[in-house]
Amino acid sequence: MGKIGKISFNPNSQKVKSTFFSKELIYDYLSKQLNVEKKELLENAMNENFSVRLEVKRVQAAQNFLVTLRNFSLPSQLSQKIDVPEVQNFMSKNSFDLKALPEGLKQAMLALGVVSILVIVATIIPWHKIRDVQFLSPSHNVLVVEVNKKENLQNLSEMEKNEPPLFADDQVAIAMNQDSKGTNPTVPEIKGATQDSKAAESNSQSKELKDSSGAIAKNQELKAKERETVPVKTAPSEASSTNVTTAQDPTSEAPVTTGFLYRGQMKLTNLVVNGKRLTEKIIEIGGRKAGEVDLGWNRGPQTLYYHFTIPEARYPELMTFLELYGKPSISKEKHPRVMPEGIIRLILTVDEEKQ
Amino acid sequence: MWTNQFIHFFFLTLIDEEKVIHATNEALARYEKLKSKTLQSEKSEEILFIRSCLWAWQRNRFQIQPDFWSWFQLEQERIRKQDLFSHSPVPLEPWIKYQKSCRPEEMVCLVLREILQLSESRIAEALNLSEGTIRYRISHGLHTLGEFTQEQGGFAHG
Numbered sequence: 018m019g020k021i022g023k024i025s026f027n028p029n030s031q032k033v034k035s036t037f038f039s040k041e042l043i044y045d046y047l048s049k050q051l052n053v054e055k056k057e058l059l060e061n062a063m064n065e066n067f068s069v070r071l072e073v074k075r076v077q078a079a080q081n082f083l084v085t086l087r088n089f090s091l092p093s094q095l096s097q098k099i100d101v102p103e104v105q106n107f108m109s110k111n112s113f114d115l116k117a118l119p120e121g122l123k124q125a126m127l128a129l130g131v132v133s134i135l136v137i138v139a140t141i142i143p144w145h146k147i148r149d150v151q152f153l154s155p156s157h158n159v160l161v162v163e164v165n166k167k168e169n170l171q172n173l174s175e176m177e178k179n180e181p182p183l184f185a186d187d188q189v190a191i192a193m194n195q196d197s198k199g200t201n202p203t204v205p206e207i208k209g210a211t212q213d214s215k216a217a218e219s220n221s222q223s224k225e226l227k228d229s230s231g232a233i234a235k236n237q238e239l240k241a242k243e244r245e246t247v248p249v250k251t252a253p254s255e256a257s258s259t260n261v262t263t264a265q266d267p268t269s270e271a272p273v274t275t276g277f278l279y280r281g282q283m284k285l286t287n288l289v290v291n292g293k294r295l296t297e298k299i300i301e302i303g304g305r306k307a308g309e310v311d312l313g314w315n316r317g318p319q320t321l322y323y324h325f326t327i328p329e330a331r332y333p334e335l336m337t338f339l340e341l342y343g344k345p346s347i348s349k350e351k352h353p354r355v356m357p358e359g360i361i362r363l364i365l366t367v368d369e370e371k372q
Numbered sequence: 373m374w375t376n377q378f379i380h381f382f383f384l385t386l387i388d389e390e391k392v393i394h395a396t397n398e399a400l401a402r403y404e405k406l407k408s409k410t411l412q413s414e415k416s417e418e419i420l421f422i423r424s425c426l427w428a429w430q431r432n433r434f435q436i437q438p439d440f441w442s443w444f445q446l447e448q449e450r451i452r453k454q455d456l457f458s459h460s461p462v463p464l465e466p467w468i469k470y471q472k473s474c475r476p477e478e479m480v481c482l483v484l485r486e487i488l489q490l491s492e493s494r495i496a497e498a499l500n501l502s503e504g505t506i507r508y509r510i511s512h513g514l515h516t517l518g519e520f521t522q523e524q525g526g527f528a529h530g
Contacts (some may be wrong), residue, residue: 072515075515075521075522076511083487085386
């Protein structure tokens, strides 16, 4: 037994070669580069295995075909088209020829160049400085502001809560609410109440209340002479020109140094529901509360009190609305407080009408 | 000296007449350029020839075209109509089929060894490969080509 190092082997043993191994030896066999052992192995495989023989034939056929191709005579037109000057020009050109590059590579390089230029332009140029440069004079800035009336009204309603009342509510009305309930104050009763409330004047909290009560007290003596009352409007269907003009056209009166106050009274059915509608209508036409109390303040269980200001132009609209629900009686009184032009002040007392 | 060999190589590897002419011109120029930079010897000339062939073959073997399949069919028709094949005493269809389906590196080694009869050692040195690799590629190329020649018939050994 032979030995190679520590590995012992039997040289006389016959090793079985696979077909794959045999096929790999075919080219060496045909080119006569195989040693004796492998040659015998292949020949034995050829004798025993048909696929090996077939493969040998294939390789031989391929080699014969290639021999014929070797002797293939090329057409002369090809050699004539090999232009020597072109070859020389090709040699003289720079090894790096852009035109010789594939089209896709050229387009990729072009795109890369464009992108790099854009990136450089975007990063290097100080755009924020260019934006701040004022080419025009600085006084040409124009602000466009849109006024939202609804929001303003809402805001005003919130502000009004914090602002002190512009005018004093009927002190009598407040006092009556505290003392009695269910009574329907009228103008004469209010007058009497103002007289009785003189003692309470010193205890009033706001200066405006004091002023108003003092003014009322002073006017008691002069009422018969100085007070000018407007005819009461009882029937809305009676559209007498004088009454209508005097009651519904406050704007026709000449401006006077003293102000005016519109006092009104009416009766409503279903006071809870209709009272809310009246409140909403007053707000809709631009009415704002003029005193401390809110619009539609419950002076009593069956009485609502409205002290508010509205634009003069909306007064007919208010009257039209009131006539839908009842018969308002409104009188115009002189008052020391002068309202702004175009604004009128009203005190409206609404009682529930018993059906 | 090497012009016919260049033409022969590119004719069998590229098939197309225009490509053959263009590749031959490029390969010749490349050969002259490399030759001017290296020492002249028979050994080096063969190596330069092989490297120039491969360089020009790589540059011309692909051609990106839109709608590849329609272009391929048109190319096949155009090649069949070329005069090159009319002069061939041997039907080249087995070789064209082989050229379309084989591995490119096997085809190159086959052409260099069996057609141009360059030595395996020169080929291995030019391609920076071992001789065993070259022999394996040639052997496998012959096996593949043998399938197409057997289909064609008439090339049994004898």
